[in-house]
Amino acid sequence: MFGWLKGESKCPVTPEVQAWLEGRVAWIAQQFGVERLRNAPVVLPNDGFFPDEYHGTEDDARKLFERVCGYMGIATNRVELRFYKVSTHQARNPYWDDWALTAGLYQEQDGRAVIQLEESQFSDPLVLVATCAHELAHVHLLGDRRLQRDEDDGELVTDLLAVFLGFGVFLANAASRSNVLLGRIEGRSTGRRGYLRDTEFAYALAVLAWLRSEDTSTWTILLRPNVREPMLEAVRWLAETDENTRLPRGRRFDNIGQNAGSIPLSPYPDLAQPDPPEDEPDDLDHVGRGVFNLLAGRFADAIRELSAAIEESPDDVEAYQQRTLAHIASDHPEEALADAHRAVKLAPDDIESYFVRGKSLMLNRLHDLAVADFDAVIDDNDESGHGDARLAEAYYQRGLARAFQGDASAAAGDFSRAIVKAPYRPELYEARAIAYECLGNSNEAEQDREEADWRRGKPPS
Numbered sequence: 001m002f003g004w005l006k007g008e009s010k011c012p013v014t015p016e017v018q019a020w021l022e023g024r025v026a027w028i029a030q031q032f033g034v035e036r037l038r039n040a041p042v043v044l045p046n047d048g049f050f051p052d053e054y055h056g057t058e059d060d061a062r063k064l065f066e067r068v069c070g071y072m073g074i075a076t077n078r079v080e081l082r083f084y085k086v087s088t089h090q091a092r093n094p095y096w097d098d099w100a101l102t103a104g105l106y107q108e109q110d111g112r113a114v115i116q117l118e119e120s121q122f123s124d125p126l127v128l129v130a131t132c133a134h135e136l137a138h139v140h141l142l143g144d145r146r147l148q149r150d151e152d153d154g155e156l157v158t159d160l161l162a163v164f165l166g167f168g169v170f171l172a173n174a175a176s177r178s179n180v181l182l183g184r185i186e187g188r189s190t191g192r193r194g195y196l197r198d199t200e201f202a203y204a205l206a207v208l209a210w211l212r213s214e215d216t217s218t219w220t221i222l223l224r225p226n227v228r229e230p231m232l233e234a235v236r237w238l239a240e241t242d243e244n245t246r247l248p249r250g251r252r253f254d255n256i257g258q259n260a261g262s263i264p265l266s267p268y269p270d271l272a273q274p275d276p277p278e279d280e281p282d283d284l285d286h287v288g289r290g291v292f293n294l295l296a297g298r299f300a301d302a303i304r305e306l307s308a309a310i311e312e313s314p315d316d317v318e319a320y321q322q323r324t325l326a327h328i329a330s331d332h333p334e335e336a337l338a339d340a341h342r343a344v345k346l347a348p349d350d351i352e353s354y355f356v357r358g359k360s361l362m363l364n365r366l367h368d369l370a371v372a373d374f375d376a377v378i379d380d381n382d383e384s385g386h387g388d389a390r391l392a393e394a395y396y397q398r399g400l401a402r403a404f405q406g407d408a409s410a411a412a413g414d415f416s417r418a419i420v421k422a423p424y425r426p427e428l429y430e431a432r433a434i435a436y437e438c439l440g441n442s443n444e445a446e447q448d449r450e451e452a453d454w455r456r457g458k459p460p461s
Contacts, residue, residue: 009237012199012206012230014453016269021200024157025207026263028164029256031146038211040166042219043071045126056122058083064125065117068132072165074139080109082116104131106138113143130174133167134158140165153268155195163196163204169219172201172227198226198446199453206234210250226446286312287319294326302326317347324356328363336360351380355390358397367401374398392422399431408438426455 011018029037043049050067054060062081069076084105105116115135121128137158141147147154162171175198196204205227209216216235220228238250245251256263284292286309293302306323309316320343327336340357347353358373374394381391399414415432422428433448 009233009240011203011237012234013203014269016266017200018203019266020153020268021160021203022207022263023265024153024160025164025204025253026256027265028157028161032140032161032165034211034256037164037208038213040164041071042169042212042216043068043129043166044169044219044222045129050125050129054125056125058119058122061117061122061128064128065115065132068129068136068167071167072133072136072140072162074136078143079113079115079136079139082114083119084116085119103127104135106135106142108143113139115139126170127174130162130167130170133162133165133170137161137165156268159196160204163201164208168201168205168208169222171196172198172205173222173224175201197453198224198449199230202227202230203234205231206238207250207253209235210238210253211256226442226449285309287316287322290319290326291322294322294329297329299326299330303330315346317343317350317353320346321352321356324360328356328359331363333360333363337364351377355394358394362397362401365404367404370401371398371405374401388421392418392425392428395421396425396428396431399435403431403435403438408435411435412439424455426452429455 013021041049049071050064052060052063052067054064061083065081066076069079103118103121107114107116115132115138117128117131117135121131140161141154141158142149147157151157159171162168175196205220205223209220209231220231223231239248241247242249252263286305290302290305290309293299293305303323303326306319306326309319310323313319320339324336324339324343327333327339337357337360340353340360343350343353344357354373354376358370358377361367361370361373374397377394378391378398381394395414395418399411399418402414403411412432412435415428415435418425419428419432429448429452433445433452436442436445436448
């Protein structure tokens with residue numbers, strides 16, 4: 001009654017994300033069979049699914065993992081389970097590595113899957129279940145060679161598969177529980193625990209609800225409001241009539257198993273690669289060719305050209321600065337930092353050298369030193385009154401450094417300053433949303449996530 005007062009529903013994700021998500025759902029249906037998606041139980045955090053007593057011990061974690069294996073359809077003898085502590089590995093190696101800020105890891109050794117779980121999660125079984133489901137989804141995708149390791153959207157697809165195999169409630173709820181603010185460091189993308197965003201979980205769960213054609217109230221009530229509310233709106237949106245087909249929008253999923261080809265794969269918008277520059281001009285020197293290749297994403301070629309420039313002119317500051325950026329993009333932390341130090345030594349008054357060194361320090365997880373370099377960049381730009389793009393990036397990177405230091409309040413302040421200088425960058429809003437979440441400001445966090453989603457569909461202005 002009075003439902004007409006709500007107005008027309010809308011899809012909670014952008015058209016680009018919708019196209020990617022629906023294409024991947026169709027692909028999952030092809031790989032696993034639509035009946036499996038329809039019939040897999042929606043696993044809930046209750047005694048019916050997890051009857052064992054849980055006290056947060058390693059044995060408890062093993063029993064819980066075995067339960068998740070059963071619901072995911074993976075024999076426990078296929079997987080070796082191990083545990084680790086992030087702090088142990090960070091103490092051993094101060095540089096950014098595969099352990100830092102992880103909740104779980106999937107590897108293959110001697111033809112067998114090895115899943116490792118970070119021990120700090122033992123105190124929160126909801127998060128631990130979500131991590132188990134995500135890592136076991138890797139077994140289905142990577143272990144069974146359904147997906148290649150170099151797929152740009154591989155981690156997102158892994159989350160999506162775990163949702164459609166029944167663990168959406170756990171993943172969606174655990175996504176906000178990371179106790180460390182993560183962000184982007186020059187192309188290295190990280191995020192809250194869980195790779196899908198709230199609205200993406202919401203739309204995926206709405207599609208799942210449509211496929212299952214059943215009362216979802218037993219599990220939707222368990223979702224966080226940031227997921228539940230857009231999910232319910234998406235359910236209404238799928239039930240509304242499409243003006244082109246004169247059928248409910250969700251009807252296109254009814255025969256998704258047989259007609260998956262009618263929903264093509266689309267790139268995830270944040271991961272879409274920009275078009276490379278046109279053909280390289282003939283009159284460029286080694287530095288020019290290095291910068292050209294760097295902009296085109298050909299980092300090995302950029303490093304080669306810039307190295308040739310340094311051989312010809314060992315004191316070329318710009319060549320060191322640009323090669324630092326190429327090493328950062330190639331995930332070469334030690335080489336990047338060595339080049340950045342050399343650039344600063346050659347030209348201690350060139351603020352660009354401090355800018356690139358700050359980025360290389362971030363990659364090496366030397367956050368205190370990075371803050372000092374970004375302070376210098378910010379002071380210079382504030383005094384000169386120009387360079388908004390560089391100033392926005394400096395505030396952003398300093399905010400990340402402060403977040404890694406555990407100061408979410410200072411991080412939020414820096415992200416806010418970055419937004420003033422570059423309001424068109426969606427990742428700035430996403431970073432501030434996570435900072436707000438760490439501070440307990442859920443309303444502000446949700447507003448920033450909505451703004452980030454809106455900005456992703458807008459050109460810079």
